[in-house]
Amino acid sequence: xxxxxxxxxxxxxxxxxxxxxxxxxxxxxxxxxxxxxxxxxxxxxxxxxxxxxxxxxxxxxxxxxxxxxxxxxxxxxxxxxxxxxxxxxxxxxxxxxxxxxxxxxxxxx
Amino acid sequence: xxxxxxxxxxxxxxxxxxxxxxxxxxxxxxxxxxxxxxxxxxxxxxxxxxxxxxxxxxxxxxxxxxxxxxxxxxxxxxxxxxxxxxxxxxxxxxxxxxxxxxxxxxxxx
Numbered sequence: 001x002x003x004x005x006x007x008x009x010x011x012x013x014x015x016x017x018x019x020x021x022x023x024x025x026x027x028x029x030x031x032x033x034x035x036x037x038x039x040x041x042x043x044x045x046x047x048x049x050x051x052x053x054x055x056x057x058x059x060x061x062x063x064x065x066x067x068x069x070x071x072x073x074x075x076x077x078x079x080x081x082x083x084x085x086x087x088x089x090x091x092x093x094x095x096x097x098x099x100x101x102x103x104x105x106x107x108x109x
Numbered sequence: 110x111x112x113x114x115x116x117x118x119x120x121x122x123x124x125x126x127x128x129x130x131x132x133x134x135x136x137x138x139x140x141x142x143x144x145x146x147x148x149x150x151x152x153x154x155x156x157x158x159x160x161x162x163x164x165x166x167x168x169x170x171x172x173x174x175x176x177x178x179x180x181x182x183x184x185x186x187x188x189x190x191x192x193x194x195x196x197x198x199x200x201x202x203x204x205x206x207x208x209x210x211x212x213x214x215x216x217x218x
Contacts, residue, residue, distance in 0.1 A: 010158040033182035073142035
């Protein structure tokens, strides 16, 4: 009698896939933290030199590039665009907070 | 006379930071594509074994873990939570599409 390996149950397969997702999410958080360090530096630079927080031309270029990269990676380009818009909105919100807080501090100093 | 290097202009600094963001976004797209491969496999597994698309207990665990990882990485945990909710909503939407399309194909076959 040979020992044939038991195929994994659906719940075992689900657990394995979820483990991969957890690893991927840890990587996403690390890379998003690095992205925020960059956008925070941009926010401070823009605030210091009175450059407007939003830049529609740059955003359009980013979206077009990301859609192309998504298509190449077999990721839905609409999802990639929604994802970038979501991040850009958050970043602009932070830039405005930085700009407002530096205005308040210049008013108060 | 010594040649002192000219400090970069604000626009040069902005360009450099944007270059880093473009690199980071390419990495984000690649890793999101891999995450979607995993969630797509989960969607198919759930559809095949009639497991419900949403799993509130698992989502609560993911959110708590991501908030902790975000805090460690100096990333706003509220942003990390919003980000994960955004991705989970998209994933559930895809799972429902898969479940509906497999229902339609079993009806038709």
